[in-house]
Amino acid sequence: MGFDSFWHWAILLVIVLLVFGTKKIRNLGPDLGSAIRDFKKSLSGDDEAKQKEEEARRKEAEQLRADPPPADRATTQSQRDSSETK
Template structure:
């Protein structure tokens, strides 16, 4: 008499249903999935914070490279004039 008998499994399922009820068993899957997602998020939370900081620094550096402000508007005009004469 091992656990391979169908009757053993039926008795086991009836006991589980009586102890926990169908509502708790029905909610077991979503609750377990939510717990696993929370655990994964907790493990990768530090990495996401570092990644967010790096992204912000990178965007700021790109913005500085994309929009350099001229020091003096008159000097930029003279640079344009000298480049056109070549």
């Protein structure tokens, strides 16, 4: 009385569909795929974290180079005062 008969498999399939429903079975593939992808990412997560950290440092350095130096406030004020008196 093994599971070598077609009817045994058909009854088992019907029971599984009734217990879990078609929605859960339909989502089984994508859920399993995303779980495997997340597992692979966690194994190589240190490399990605280092790359993101280096990229953030590089962007910060580029931003610092792109910003103009702050103007001297006293010089700017004296220029305004001298232009108003003329």
